[in-house]
Amino acid sequence: MSRLRISRSLIVLGVTLSALAFAGPAQSQTPKSGGTLNIMLREDLAQGFAIHESSTISTVFPSSPCFNNLVYFDPFKPVESTDTLIGDLAEKWSWQDNYRNLVFFLRKNVKWHDGKPFTSKDVKFTFDMLREGPDAPAKLRINPRKDWYANVEAVEAPDPYTVAFRLKRPQPSLLSLLATGYTPIYAAHIPPANYRTTCVGTGPYKVKEWRKGEYLDYVKNPDYFVKGRPYLDALHYVVIVERGTRTAALQAGQLDAAFPGETTKAAAEQLKKAVPQLVITPVGASVTDNIILNTKKPPFDNLKVRLAVSYAIDRRGLIQAVHQGAGVPGAAMAPRPYGVWGMAEKDLLTLPGYGKPAEMKDKARKLLAEAGITPQHPLRVEMVTRAIAVYVDMASFVINELKQVGIEATLKQIETAQWHAMATRGEYQIGANLTGLGVDDPDANLYENFACGSPRNYSAYCDEHVTKLIDQQSQELDPKKRLALVIAIQKKIEEDAARPLLDHRIDYFTVWPHVKNLIPHHNIFNFARMQEVWSDK
Amino acid sequence: MKTYVVQRLLIALLTLLGMSMVIFVLLRLAPGDIVDILFSTAGYVSPSEKQAIMKELGMDRPYWVQYLDWLHQIVTGDLGKSYRYDQPAWQIIRPLVPVTLELAALSMIFAVLIGVPTGVVSAVRQDTTLDYALRVFSLAGLSMPAFWLGMVIILSLVSWFAWIPPLTYVSPMKDWKLHAIQFLLPALAVGYRSSALIMRITRSSLLEVMREDYIRTAWAKGQTGRIVIWRHALKNALLPVVTVIGIEFAFLIGGLVVTETVFNLPGVARFLVQAILWRDYPVVQNLVMFIAIVVILSNLLVDMLYGVLDPRVRYGG
Numbered sequence: 001m002s003r004l005r006i007s008r009s010l011i012v013l014g015v016t017l018s019a020l021a022f023a024g025p026a027q028s029q030t031p032k033s034g035g036t037l038n039i040m041l042r043e044d045l046a047q048g049f050a051i052h053e054s055s056t057i058s059t060v061f062p063s064s065p066c067f068n069n070l071v072y073f074d075p076f077k078p079v080e081s082t083d084t085l086i087g088d089l090a091e092k093w094s095w096q097d098n099y100r101n102l103v104f105f106l107r108k109n110v111k112w113h114d115g116k117p118f119t120s121k122d123v124k125f126t127f128d129m130l131r132e133g134p135d136a137p138a139k140l141r142i143n144p145r146k147d148w149y150a151n152v153e154a155v156e157a158p159d160p161y162t163v164a165f166r167l168k169r170p171q172p173s174l175l176s177l178l179a180t181g182y183t184p185i186y187a188a189h190i191p192p193a194n195y196r197t198t199c200v201g202t203g204p205y206k207v208k209e210w211r212k213g214e215y216l217d218y219v220k221n222p223d224y225f226v227k228g229r230p231y232l233d234a235l236h237y238v239v240i241v242e243r244g245t246r247t248a249a250l251q252a253g254q255l256d257a258a259f260p261g262e263t264t265k266a267a268a269e270q271l272k273k274a275v276p277q278l279v280i281t282p283v284g285a286s287v288t289d290n291i292i293l294n295t296k297k298p299p300f301d302n303l304k305v306r307l308a309v310s311y312a313i314d315r316r317g318l319i320q321a322v323h324q325g326a327g328v329p330g331a332a333m334a335p336r337p338y339g340v341w342g343m344a345e346k347d348l349l350t351l352p353g354y355g356k357p358a359e360m361k362d363k364a365r366k367l368l369a370e371a372g373i374t375p376q377h378p379l380r381v382e383m384v385t386r387a388i389a390v391y392v393d394m395a396s397f398v399i400n401e402l403k404q405v406g407i408e409a410t411l412k413q414i415e416t417a418q419w420h421a422m423a424t425r426g427e428y429q430i431g432a433n434l435t436g437l438g439v440d441d442p443d444a445n446l447y448e449n450f451a452c453g454s455p456r457n458y459s460a461y462c463d464e465h466v467t468k469l470i471d472q473q474s475q476e477l478d479p480k481k482r483l484a485l486v487i488a489i490q491k492k493i494e495e496d497a498a499r500p501l502l503d504h505r506i507d508y509f510t511v512w513p514h515v516k517n518l519i520p521h522h523n524i525f526n527f528a529r530m531q532e533v534w535s536d537k
Numbered sequence: 538m539k540t541y542v543v544q545r546l547l548i549a550l551l552t553l554l555g556m557s558m559v560i561f562v563l564l565r566l567a568p569g570d571i572v573d574i575l576f577s578t579a580g581y582v583s584p585s586e587k588q589a590i591m592k593e594l595g596m597d598r599p600y601w602v603q604y605l606d607w608l609h610q611i612v613t614g615d616l617g618k619s620y621r622y623d624q625p626a627w628q629i630i631r632p633l634v635p636v637t638l639e640l641a642a643l644s645m646i647f648a649v650l651i652g653v654p655t656g657v658v659s660a661v662r663q664d665t666t667l668d669y670a671l672r673v674f675s676l677a678g679l680s681m682p683a684f685w686l687g688m689v690i691i692l693s694l695v696s697w698f699a700w701i702p703p704l705t706y707v708s709p710m711k712d713w714k715l716h717a718i719q720f721l722l723p724a725l726a727v728g729y730r731s732s733a734l735i736m737r738i739t740r741s742s743l744l745e746v747m748r749e750d751y752i753r754t755a756w757a758k759g760q761t762g763r764i765v766i767w768r769h770a771l772k773n774a775l776l777p778v779v780t781v782i783g784i785e786f787a788f789l790i791g792g793l794v795v796t797e798t799v800f801n802l803p804g805v806a807r808f809l810v811q812a813i814l815w816r817d818y819p820v821v822q823n824l825v826m827f828i829a830i831v832v833i834l835s836n837l838l839v840d841m842l843y844g845v846l847d848p849r850v851r852y853g854g
Contacts, residue, residue, distance in 0.1 A: 044811065046578045048622070055580040141590055144579035196623050212622055212629050213811055214803040215705050238704055241807070242798045244688055248695040249704050249801075274696070416577055417569025417816060424582040436580075455581040 029516065035535035036234040037515065040246055040259040044213045044239050049199035051184055052130060052192065053142045057436070057524050060181040061260060062216050062237045064528035065230075066113075066201035067184030070104050070123065070163075071175060073526045078283060080440055080523055081340045082172065085179050089118065089202065090163075099170030099477055106161040110225045112187050113199070113206045120157035125188035127155045127165070138192050145438075147447055147454065148177045151474075170475040172482075173443035180439040181525040204230035204531045214239055231534035250510060251275055256535070258510040260524035261285045265326035268508030277513050282326075284338030284522035285507035286440070289318070289327070289394050291500045292423060292431040292458040299379060300430060304371040306497035309430065310352040311364035312405040313398055317357060319503050322393050327503035329354060331490040332445060334504050338522040339440040341486050351494045364405040379407045384422065385432040387413035394502070395432035423458040433458065433499075438525050442486045446470045450493050461498035538844070545840070549833045556829045557611075560822050561604050570596065571620040571816045594620055607822060617819035621812070626819040630805070634827065636706065637804035640727070640797070641789045643720055647728030648735055649782060655732070656739025656778075661766060663744060671736065678733025684795030687726040691799060704801040723800040727793065731785045738781045742774040749773075775846055783839030787832035 041062055047054045049063040072088040073080045087093070090104040110118035128136045131149035151174070154166040165174065177183060186192060190200045199207045202225070205218035218235040238255065240246040247267055249255045251274050263271070268280045291309060293300040300306050319327040328335055331351065335342030348354050352363075373379045383402075385395035392413060399409045409430065414422055422428060437445050448454055451470055452462035466489060473485035494500065509520035517532040572590045576582045591597040595606070610617045616626040659671040694701050702719045709716040746752060747770055755765045790806070797807035805824055812820040843850045 047575070053575075054578050056578045059578070141593065142575055142579045142583075142586055144581060193623070211632070211803070212624075213808050236705075238801075240704060240801050241811070242688075242801070245691060245701075245704070245799055245801055248691050248701050252695045252699055252701045254701065254704055275699075415568050416814070417573040420577045420580060421569075421573055421582045455583065 029536065031231050031516065031532075031534040032536060033228075033231050033534070034233050035231075035537055036236055037232055037257065037518075037530070037533065037535060038236045038238060038255045039257045040250065040255045040262065041216070041237045041239045042243075042246065042259050042262055043241060045210070045216065048196035048210075049201075049207075050140075050192070050195040051182060052126075052186065053140050053144070053196070055144045055182075055436070055438070057259075057261060060525050061528045063199065064181050064184070064203070065205035065218055065235055065530045066199040066203045066207060068110075068202045068529075069179060069183050069185065070106075071179045072529065073179050073521065073523075075517070075527055075529060075532050076519055078519060078521045079337060079340065080176075080179075080521055080526060082175055085175055089123075089185055093175070095172075099172060099475075100167050102165040102167065102174060104163045104165075106163065107225055108161055110202050111223050112189075112202055113221065114187075115223075116187070116189060118185075118187075118202050119160040120163045121160070122185055122188045123163045124155045124157040126184075126186045127152065129186070129192065131155075137188070140192055145182060148444065150447075170477060171443065172477060173441050173474060176439055176441040177444060179526070180444075180523075181528055182438045204529065205235055208234070226531065229531050231532070232530065235530060247271065250278075253512065256512045256515050257518055260509060260520065260528075261287065261505075261507045263508040263510050265324045265506070265508055268510060271510060278510055279513050279515070280508050280510045281520050282506050282508050283520045284328075284334050285505040286334070286437045286523040286525065287505045288330075288332075288435050288437070289322075289502040289505070290433050290435055291398065291502065292428070292433045293497065293499070294426050294429055294459065295462075295498070296426055296460045297429065299371070299373075299381070302371055303496065304367045305373070305379070306500075307352055307495075308364040308367040308371070308373075308405060309402065309407065310494070310497040310500035311360045311367065312407070313353055313401045313500065313502060314357040314360070315353060315502055317401075318394065318397050322397050323503070323505065326506040326508070328506065329502075330504045331494050331501050332450070333442065333486065333490060334437070334440055334522065338504060341440060341442055341483065343487055343490055347487060347491065351491065352497065353500065361405050368406055373406060375406055381407060381409050381429045382412050383409040383430050383432060384412045384414050384428045386419045386434075387415055391432055391434060394434075398432055398502075424455055426458075426460055431458070436525075437523070440523055442470075442482075442489075443474050446473075446486075446489060450489075450498055459499045461493070461496065463492075463496060463498075466492055466496075466498075538841075542837070542841070545837050549837070552833060553826065553829060557608065557822075557826065558604075560825045561600075561607065564816070564818055564821060565600065567813075567816065569816060571818070572596070574815050607819075611823075611826070616823045619812075619817055619820050621815045621817045621820070626823050629808075629820060630823060630827070633803060633805045633808050633824075636802055637790065637793060637797070637806055638831075640720060640724055640793060640802060640804060641786060643724035644727035644731065644789055644793075645782065645786050647724050648731035648785065650732075651728065652732035652735025653739050653778065656736040657743060657766065657771060659736065659740045660743035660747065661762075672740075675733035675736045678729045679737075681730065682795075683727045683730050683792070684799055686729065687723060687796050687799035690722055690726055702800065706803050719800075719802070723796050723802060726800075727789060727796050731789065734785060735778060735781055739774065739778050742777045743770055746770045746774040772846065776843060779839055779842050779846065783835050783842075786835045790828050790831050 043058050045062055046056045046058040049066055051059055051063050069088045070090040071085045074084045074086045077084040089106055091107050093104045096103055106120060112118055125137055129138045131152050132146055151168050151171045152165055153168050156164045187200050204221055204224050206221045208217040208219045210216045216237040220230055220233050240249060250258055251271055271278050272280055293306050295301055315329040331343045333339055333341035353360055383395055383399055385391040395411055399411060402409050448456050450457060452467050469489045473482050476482040476485060511518055514535055514537040516534045516536055521527040572587050619626050619629050622629060655671050659668045662668045691701055702722055703715055707715045707719050752770055755769050793806035794810050797804040809824045
C-alpha cells in the first residue's frame with residue numbers, strides 16, 4: 001500500500017474516530033412539539049431572503065425555513081445523491097421521453113405565507129426567471145446559477161398542479177440541482193426584489209421579525225402542508241460577528257446550534273472539553289482549497305510550470321498544518337464518504353502532487369528546469385488571495401511549498417470587494433482560492449469551474465475535449481458509466497493542472513444534545529429547512 | 538454666552554460640511570463598492586448586470602451629483618436608502634443610536650467614578666504604597682485594549698460560570714435587570730481604560746494645584762483636609778480633567794466598535810464596521826456624520842463647562 005493510500009486511510013480513519021468520539025446519543029425518541037431553537041449566524045443575511053441572487057451560506061442557511069423546493073435532499077441522510085431525494089412541493093415526479101422531460105405533480109394543499117394558493121404558475125415563474133427565458137416574467141438583478149438551467153428549453157404548466165421541464169437533451173443531474181438549498185420556489189405574485197427585505201414562502205416557518213445585523217425570528221407556519229410539522233414553535237437566529245463570542249455563546253447554552261462550516265477542529269475539541277455532552281459531527285464542508293492559475297498569461301500558460309506548482313504542494317502537509325487534520329485530499333469532486341463522485345485512492349495516487357512529498361518536489365524541479373526555471377533563474381510571481389484569514393493561512397503554506405522548488409511567490413491580499421472581479425477578469429498570475437460547492441453534483445461543479453467560458457472558471461482553462469466529456473457525462477443515463485466519465489474528467493483536469501485541488505474541508509457541526517433531527521449533511525447548503533427538527537428541552 | 542454658543546454652532550456647521558466632504562471622498566477612495574460586494578456573494582461578475590445595479594442605486598451619476606443629493610437628504614431629514622438592506626437608512630440607524638449613547642455614557646460614568654477619586658487619593662497619598670498601587674492599576678488600564686479586556690471577561694464568565702450576558706438586545710422596559718447586566722460589563726471594560734487616563738490627569742493636575750500658594754494658605758488657616766482638597770484644590774484641578782473627559786467621550790463613541798462586537802451589542806459602532814465592509818455608502822456616511830456631531834457637541838459642552846468650573850473664564854462675543 002502506498003504512502004498516500006496509508007495516509008488517506010489514516011485521515012479517513014481519524015475523521016471517523018473523531019466522529020465516534022464526538023458523536024452524541026442516538027436520536028430515536030418520539031418527537032415533541034414546542035420550543036424555540038437558538039441558532040448561530042456569523043453575519044447578517046447577506047441579501048435578505050433572496051437566495052436566487054446570492055451564493056453564500058449566510059443567505060441560504062437562515063432563509064431556508066421560509067421556503068420549499070420541488071424536491072429536497074432527505075434531511076435524515078447526510079450523504080446526498082439522486083437516491084436520497086424526497087418530494088417537497090412535488091408529491092411525485094417522472095422522467096419521460098428518455099429523460100428529455102421531467103414532469104412534477106404538485107401538492108394541492110399548499111398556501112403561501114400570505115394565504116394565496118401555491119400552483120404550477122409559481123414554479124413556472126421561478127424557473128423562467130432563473131433560466132432567463134425569452135418570456136421570463138421577471139428578472140433577477142444578479143443570477144449566479146443561470147447556467148444550471150442552460151439545458152432547459154421550456155417550463156410548462158399544463159394545469160395548476162403539473163409542471164413539465166422540457167430539456168434540450170437528457171440531464172439526470174437536473175433533479176439534484178432542483179433539490180439544493182439554492183433552488184427554492186418563489187411566489188409569482190411577489191416581485192423578486194421583495195425577497196431582499198422579507199419572505200413570502202410556503203415553508204414550515206414564517207418570518208416574524210428581522211432586526212438588521214442583530215437577529216432573525218421565525219414562527220411556526222400553522223398552515224404548513226405537512227401535518228404535524230414543524231415541531232418547533234419558533235426559530236431565533238442570532239447574528240454574532242465575533243468568532244470568540246460565538247463559541248462562548250454556544251458553550252454557555254445561549255445558542256443551541258452552530259453555523260454550518262463554522263466550527264474548526266480546534267474549536268470542536270475545546271467545546272467538547274468544556275461541555276462533554278455537546279454533539280459534534282464531523283461532516284464535509286463542501287468547500288475546497290484550490291490554486292487558480294491564469295492559463296492565459298505567462299508563466300502559467302505553460303503546462304509544465306502549472307504542473308510544477310501542483311507537484312510542489314504537499315496536500316497532506318497542508319491538511320495537517322493549516323487545518324489541524326480537518327480535511328481530506330481529493331480531486332474536483334468530494335471523495336467518499338463525503339460525496340459519491342470522488343476519485344478512489346488508487347486513482348488519486350496517479351495525480352500530480354499526491355505522492356511522497358520529496359519525490360513530488362523533485363518532479364516539480366525537473367519540470368521547472370525543462371521550462372527554463374532554475375535556482376539561478378528562479379521564477380518570481382505574485383500570489384493573490386482574499387484578505388481573510390482562512391485564505392491567507394492556506395496561501396502562506398503554498399508560498400512556502402513553492403519556494404522549495406524554486407518559485408518565489410510574494411503574497412498580495414485582495415479585499416473581498418475586489419476578489420471575484422479580479423479573478424473573473426484574470427488580473428492575476430496565481431491565486432490561493434476557496435470554492436464552495438452548492439451540491440455534490442458533476443454538472444454543478446464541472447460546468448461552473450472547468451468549462452470553457454464559465455465566469456467562475458477563474459483559471460480560464462479551456463479544453464474542448466474536457467468540455468465534450470462534461471457534456472457527455474451530463475447526459476449519460478447509466479450511473480456507472482457516468483461515474484467513470486466523471487473520474488476521467490477529474491483526472492484530466494488535474495493532469496492539466498487546470499485548478500489544482502488541495503483538499504476538501506471538514507466541518508465539526510455542533511449542537512446541544514436536546515436538539516434532535518438537525519442532521520448535518522456533507523454539504524452545508526442543503527439541510528437548513530428545519531422541518532423535522534425538534535427540541536427535547 | 539449665547540453669542541458664543543451661536544458662534545460655535547455656526548463653526549460646527551462649517552466643520553460638519555468639511556467632514557461631509559472628507560467622508561464622501563474617503564469612502565469612494567476605498568477599493569470596491571456595494572455592487573462588487575453583491576457580486577462577491579454571488580461568486581462571479583457580469584459587467585452588464587453590474588451596470589444595471591449601478592443605475593438602480595444611482596451610483597452611475599457623477600460624484601458631485603451624488604454628494605449634493607446626500608447633502609439635500611440631510612437637510613430634508615431623509616437619509617437615503619441603505620444599499621444593502623433596501624430600506625430607509627434612518628430606519629436602520631435609529632435603533633442603534635440609543636444603544637451606543639447608553640454604552641458610552643455608562644462607560645464615562647464608570648470612568649469618572651473610578652478615575653477621579655483614585656486620582657485624588659493617589660495625589661494626596663503621593664509616593665506611598667497606595668499611590669504606587671493605584672498608578673499600577675491605572676497603567677494596566679491604559680495598557681489593556683478594551684476589546685481584549687472584553688474578550689477576557691466573556692471567556693472568564695463562560696469558563697467559570699458557563700454563562701455570558703444576553704447576546705440580543707434586552708430593552709429596559711422588558712427586563713431592566715437583564716438590561717443592566719448586558720450593559721454594565723462592556724461599560725466596565727471600556728470605562729476602565731478611560732478611568733486610567735482620568736486618574737492620571739487628576740493626579741498630576743491636583744499635585745500641581747496642591748503646591749499653589751492659596752492651598753498652603755488654606756492649610757495655614759487650619760482648614761480640614763477634606764475642605765482644602767475637595768473645595769479648594771480639586772475644583773481648580775478639574776479643568777484639564779474635564780477636557781480629557783470630553784475628549785474621551787468623543788473618542789469612545791468612535792472607539793466602541795470592538796467592544797460592541799465582542800459583547801454583541803447592536804450599536805452604531807458595530808454596525809458601522811459592517812456597513813463599511815459592504816460599502817453601504819448611505820449608512821456609513823450618515824453614521825459617521827452622527828459620530829462627528831456627537832464629537833462636536835461634546836467639545837462644545839466641555840468648553841461651556843469651563844465657565845462653570847472657573848469663573849475667570851469669560852466667553853467672547
